[in-house]
Amino acid sequence: MAVLVGRRALLQVFRVQTIDRERLCRFIASLSCSKQYVFSEKVSPSFRLNSHGAVTRHYSSDTKDDLRVRYLDGEDAGIVVVGLNRPKAKNAISKNLVKMMSEAMHDIKNNNKVRSVILCSMVPGIFCAGADLKERAKMHQNEVASFVSKARALITDLGNLPIPTIAAIDGAALGGGLEMALACDIRIASTTAKLGLVETKLAIIPGAGGTQRLPRVIGISLAKELIFAARVLDGTEAFRVGLVSHAVEQNKSGDAAYLRALELAREINSQGPIAVRMAKLAINQGMEVDLSTGLAIEEACYAQVIPTKDRLEGLAAFKEKRQPLYKGE
Incomplete structure (x- = not known):
């Protein structure tokens, strides 16, 4: 169970x-049956080592590079890095990305070697721009409802993972992108990152947990203000209001939040799983x-x-x- x-x-x-x-x-x-926590030493054949020695999962898809999942090894064994990788679409949430992430969440949930998860972006300057509006514009109204339902289920699955999850926000996290980060246990942002639930600009509301998780994180009144006004905060402001746990100065390689998240994951790794x-x-x-x-x-x-x-x-x-x-x- x-x-x-x-x-x-x-x-x-x-x-x-x-x-x-x-x-x-x-x-x-x-x-929490005790057998659930026995960490197997076996690695599934569907994983292969990359050039950095980390284990990478490749999902069967026409756009298989939309998501890159790395199971770190050596002293970092137990840390899984889930990287969004849709550079041409600013990591916008598409039907394919939802499918791939759902598969990844299922794998992680059922792998008892995993001790922590980092959700990040492989695209410089962006975390996730929210829903893929170009794809959505081509959907029938019934398809939109189905897509939103699947996206909501994915983010719920992310929030329900039994191990700690850390969102490393090195760029813009807007709409569904911020909802994804809100489902994580801990959020770390670069000071230059942009965060906001901006759905009211499109005459809709956050549909994947934003209206529920944001008030629980920063309080009801401030959450209402940010959602009603579709306001976007930078990393420093997000830290001030408690939306993120850490705001770090961005570095030249654009991965300061990820590196801080990795440090935290290593701290967690050394504790009793x-x-x-x-x-x-x-x-x-x-x-x-x-x-x-x-x-x-x-x-x-x-x-x-x-x-x-x-x-x-x-x-x-x-x-x-x-x-x-x-x-x-």
Whole structure:
């Protein structure tokens, strides 16, 4: 069973005045069977090493280069870099890109060797310009509804990944591009990046979670102002209002946010992977309920790390004054 399940299923269990902690612990345990965290040493044949030694997944598509997924190796093993790569379309979200990203999310979700994900752009000066309006102009009205539904499902899948996700924003993240970044746990932007939900300029509204995730990140009043006015912020302003966790000066190669994201992913990599997953589960689900229920969720998630080999390894490493070697067991 997946580590993260739908909000409704959780709320059905948690929406009670008196928390049955034994029932809650059993439920959390069903989400995190210990065998799920045993990291396989095998690499799927559909991956191949690139010239930099990282593992790259190539998806079967007429435009297979629209998305590049690299599974880093060596000391960075466990970090997956998902790179948007539509230079002629400013990484605009097309039907093909949605399909490829959905496949990538499925692969990442089911690969227990993954410890963190960086979402970035392979195109200098741009993160994602939002929906591919040229493609959309050719769609029938019924096709538009179907496309938006699939794009929304993709971004929901990104938000529901059980491991930490970091959006590295080295350029413009507008409309659906910012919605994609909002679904990530952490956002890092260059000071020259541009961020905004600009859909009202086109007489529509954000349709892939923007009206829900932005208020949760920066507050209701300010989110309304930004969406109503279709305002665009630079990286420094985005940091000031709490839209991004870090704003970094852009470098000559145009990848300052990515490099900072990589540093953070390396920090996360050295921690206990089961603990990190349980912490994300406890935080995400706890934010959707009252404090008392949230504390019960935390207690149930904590119970899942007690019987792990990693916990014993952490204690042994502390006692022996050495770095722990966590295996996700």
